[in-house]
Amino acid sequence: MTAIFGVSAITVYFFFYENRSQQLNSQLLTLVQAAAPSIETVKTRGSKSLDKDLPWHDLFSNKEQSLEWFTANGKLLAKEGTYFPTIPLAKHLTSSSHVSTPVVESQGHLRIMTIAVYTNTPDKTTLQLQGYLRVSQSNQRFEASLGQLRLGLILGGIIALMLASISSLYLTQQAVKPMRLSFQRLTRFAADASHELRNPLTRIGIATEIMLSHPEQLKPADVKKLETITLATEQMRCLIDDVLFLARTDATYPPSKQEESSINLDQLLETLVERFKPQAHVKGIDFREQFLPDLFVKGSSTPLDRLFSNLLENALKYTNPGGKIVVSMQKSRQSVVVSVEDTGIGIPSEYAPFIFQRFWRADQARSQEQDGFGLGLAIAQTIAKQHHGEITVSSQVGVGSRFQVRLPLA
Ligand SMILES: Nc1ncnc2c1ncn2[C@@H]1O[C@H](COP(=O)(O)OP(=O)(O)OP(=O)(O)O)[C@@H](O)[C@H]1O
Ligand SMILES: [Mg+2]
Numbered sequence: 001m002t003a004i005f006g007v008s009a010i011t012v013y014f015f016f017y018e019n020r021s022q023q024l025n026s027q028l029l030t031l032v033q034a035a036a037p038s039i040e041t042v043k044t045r046g047s048k049s050l051d052k053d054l055p056w057h058d059l060f061s062n063k064e065q066s067l068e069w070f071t072a073n074g075k076l077l078a079k080e081g082t083y084f085p086t087i088p089l090a091k092h093l094t095s096s097s098h099v100s101t102p103v104v105e106s107q108g109h110l111r112i113m114t115i116a117v118y119t120n121t122p123d124k125t126t127l128q129l130q131g132y133l134r135v136s137q138s139n140q141r142f143e144a145s146l147g148q149l150r151l152g153l154i155l156g157g158i159i160a161l162m163l164a165s166i167s168s169l170y171l172t173q174q175a176v177k178p179m180r181l182s183f184q185r186l187t188r189f190a191a192d193a194s195h196e197l198r199n200p201l202t203r204i205g206i207a208t209e210i211m212l213s214h215p216e217q218l219k220p221a222d223v224k225k226l227e228t229i230t231l232a233t234e235q236m237r238c239l240i241d242d243v244l245f246l247a248r249t250d251a252t253y254p255p256s257k258q259e260e261s262s263i264n265l266d267q268l269l270e271t272l273v274e275r276f277k278p279q280a281h282v283k284g285i286d287f288r289e290q291f292l293p294d295l296f297v298k299g300s301s302t303p304l305d306r307l308f309s310n311l312l313e314n315a316l317k318y319t320n321p322g323g324k325i326v327v328s329m330q331k332s333r334q335s336v337v338v339s340v341e342d343t344g345i346g347i348p349s350e351y352a353p354f355i356f357q358r359f360w361r362a363d364q365a366r367s368q369e370q371d372g373f374g375l376g377l378a379i380a381q382t383i384a385k386q387h388h389g390e391i392t393v394s395s396q397v398g399v400g401s402r403f404q405v406r407l408p409l410a
Helices: 002-035 038-045 049-053 140-212 220-251 265-283 301-317 349-354 363-367 376-386
Strands: 065-071 076-081 103-107 110-120 127-138 261-264 286-290 296-299 324-332 335-342 390-396 400-408
Touching (some): 002 065, 002 110, 002 127, 002 140, 038 076, 038 127, 140 220, 220 376, 265 324, 265 335, 296 400, 301 324, 301 400, 349 390, 376 390, 376 400
Parallel strands (some): 286 324
Antiparallel strands (some): 103 110, 110 127, 261 296, 324 335, 335 400, 390 400
16 A cells, blocks of 8 residues: 555656656747847847847746857857856757757756757858857746645655555454454353353262262272262363363453452462472472562462462472472562472473463373373463463473463562
């Protein structure tokens, strides 16, 4: 669009420039041709005779033009007008008639046209050079109108570009609208479907729980089967919860303002660590924490709890017995950084760009037959972003991983 307008503007400008130049040249030519016969008079009777014999001032369309008469040797005979050029006379003029082809020059604001005037010799066989006539005209008006045209084109360009941008923005929005609508419908469907799946799952869970609460009425083989059903139901419930969380986050566009309050991060993490310590103990993992008191962040506690739970679950899941997990806090300017470090299996560097993707799991994680769907980090990252924060990771295979959550302080 900009290129089209630019090319059109340049074309208009040069068309106008050429047109006006030709107009000025033909004005000068008319004047100089009208003055051509006077060279004889000026040569014989002197310049004083000009006013008497020819009404020169009537020839000038305005005070911006001037005329100069020269002999065949280029000596100035007379001059009329206001502005005169200071450049030497152009004598390299060719002729095929009484008046030569004009030479157009310019000097500063002056446009200059020179012609050579010829007369027939008495025997009328050859032409004899009588002298030269030079007419000059100020270009100032022409340049002023070019300036106005330039300004007009620039202003027109700005307005046209603004209109083009507004209309393209409008058209893009119109084009994207159906896509956004269908995406919203899809995410809403995912959210609704996940929500609806929860009810039958809860009923299955309750039924198996009741049956397992009376094991004496069951055959031992059935108890095993029911336990498998309970475990699978629990896994399915976790998956549905995770999918529902992500689907709801996607469906709410623009993101809805969640209920925010000042959360004491130290307290939240203390509670969380107490919940995870028994699991670490059972697995034989050394679990340590180093917290800083009275650091507050803006947000809501349930999702923040979920964020750090997912990181701690991973640390426990991917660290072998005898390993170590350290949860610590650092204050950095206007934010707090919570680090979850482990001495676990680590993440190969080529996998680092994928770990926050939904349903992505490293081959190692799959091969170790660890439970999981590959949603924990995607959820953690979503929550961190909802709180205007971010999660970064550094890891080395066989050495361990460090996940850092940066959150702005309240
Ligand atoms: N602390 C860690 N050490 C080693 N690998 C990790 C660690 N945390 C995450 N990963 C790798 O990143 C993958 C994605 O993690 P994420 O938490 O999203 O999924 P998951 O733990 O496999 O399943 P889910 O969290 O849904 O139960 C994991 O499968 C694992 O390969
Ligand atoms: Mg996980």
